[in-house]
Amino acid sequence: MRVANLESFVDGLTKKISDAGGCDGGCEYDTGWDAAITEAIRLCKEFFREYIDGIQESDVRWIDIESQLPRDDKYILISLENFSIPMIGRYEQDEDGNGSFYIGDETEPCSNQNLFVNAWMYLPEKYKG
Known part of the structure; x- marks a missing residue:
């Protein structure tokens, strides 16, 4: 997954949580929330790894x-x-x-x-x- 910018990452993350049955801020804890949070954490780690790699790549490009x-x-x-x-x-x-x-x-x-x-x-x- 290549993430162009933080805004597209947040939009994608929000959609993943919503698709997994996550909470919209006004609901009680439910079983879909566990999966949504686990996926959100995984996506955050992946995004920041790519972000750091991007910074390092930019150090060697014009x-x-x-x-x-x-x-x-x-x-x-x-x-x-x-x-x-x-x-x-x-x-x-x-x-x-x-x-x-x-x-x-x-x-x-x-x-x-x-x-x-x-x-x-x-x-x-x-x-x-």
Whole structure:
């Protein structure tokens, strides 16, 4: 079962409980409720396993800057639409919420150097041999 988002998960879970004869909030305990709760717990575990796997997968894929921006002041790998080699850089926001990408520890934004970031990804963990 691949769950697209939390809302679809909750909708599916609600339907499973309802189909199993679960309580709608105003009924007494009945035998269908045991099965519904057991299934709900199983689905929750499965959802969160997939959610955690998804987070780990996102750590190794390019993320389009239009869909998500990185956390402030964390080193990342950046892809430049007008340069063929990815670079290590960072993303910073000012007090007004305006953000810029920077190469390494440089103080001048990529855009001022005619370098245009189109995607980014988290760096892998440091080797701990």
